[in-house]
Amino acid sequence: MNSSKLITFFFIFFLAVSCTPRSLSVAQKNACMAPSANFKALDAIHSTKIHAILWAKKFAKQASSKELSLSDKCRQTQILIKALYGLRDGESATWENPQNNTSGKIKILNTIVQTGIWGYGGCRDYLSYIKIDDKLETFKFRACPKELGAFELVDSAGFPIPGHLYFAGWYFYDYRFFE
Amino acid sequence: MKKYIIIFLVFYLNSISALYAENSKQGKIDFDWFNSEEYKMIKKMHNCKVQYLDGSFGTCNPYNSYRNPNLR
Numbered sequence: 380m381n382s383s384k385l386i387t388f389f390f391i392f393f394l395a396v397s398c399t400p401r402s403l404s405v406a407q408k409n410a411c412m413a414p415s416a417n418f419k420a421l422d423a424i425h426s427t428k429i430h431a432i433l434w435a436k437k438f439a440k441q442a443s444s445k446e447l448s449l450s451d452k453c454r455q456t457q458i459l460i461k462a463l464y465g466l467r468d469g470e471s472a473t474w475e476n477p478q479n480n481t482s483g484k485i486k487i488l489n490t491i492v493q494t495g496i497w498g499y500g501g502c503r504d505y506l507s508y509i510k511i512d513d514k515l516e517t518f519k520f521r522a523c524p525k526e527l528g529a530f531e532l533v534d535s536a537g538f539p540i541p542g543h544l545y546f547a548g549w550y551f552y553d554y555r556f557f558e
Numbered sequence: 559m560k561k562y563i564i565i566f567l568v569f570y571l572n573s574i575s576a577l578y579a580e581n582s583k584q585g586k587i588d589f590d591w592f593n594s595e596e597y598k599m600i601k602k603m604h605n606c607k608v609q610y611l612d613g614s615f616g617t618c619n620p621y622n623s624y625r626n627p628n629l630r
Contacts, residue, residue, distance in 0.1 A: 450588045460596040501621040524619030548603030548619035
């Protein structure tokens with residue numbers, strides 16, 4: 380690798396890394412941490428725990444992609460909390476912001492009832508939709524009210540997967556690992 | 559020379575992006591989020607913990623009881 384390529388790589392890497400915590404920390408400071416609204420930044424951080432190389436690609440991707448404004452992140456968080464604590468399976472909550480041409484929706488899919496200490500008992504699976512300028516993104520998460528400190532769940536292949544986030548009494552896991 | 563310009567640009571862009579983030583509309587919330595029921599719920603549940611008989615700690619999340627149907 381020649382020196383100009385090396386400098387370009389560091390330039391992109393430095394910009395990507397420096398942009399991540401700022402957007403996320405502002406959302407965190409205001410308690411607007413719905414995983415779907417902050418997904419790209421959270422996913423990049425999550426990747427550092429499970430991938431050797433992929434995380435750099437994800438950091439670069441999240442830095443260049445369009446994201447929700449702080450207000451819209453808070454709106455998505457608002458319906459998420461309303462849904463997780465207050466809605467039954469199959470019900471959904473929505474928000475819309477015509478000013479930014481954005482909207483969001485949370486649909487609770489199911490709640491797992493399971494006895495015993497270990498397992499997914501109490502976890503709620505849900506779909507999260509975010510629309511920015513007519514571009515719709517869909518996310519699927521598993522939110523679990525686990526014991527404090529028990530942050531890892533075993534995925535479908537038997538590997539321990541750390542959650543993306545602990546927030547408002549729930550541990551959030553990307554559902555792709557459990558399919 | 560080219561190298562120095564690139565290094566300067568990296569630091570310059572990094573510093574103005576910080577200023578931009580602080581001053582821009584991105585850092586403001588356009589509705590009464592901090593007085594909403596959901597915000598209060600987040601604050602309450604995020605810091606709340608209960609101690610079980612075995613000494614371990616759990617979240618106050620009511621869905622925790624779905625682990626044990628006797629508690630529901």
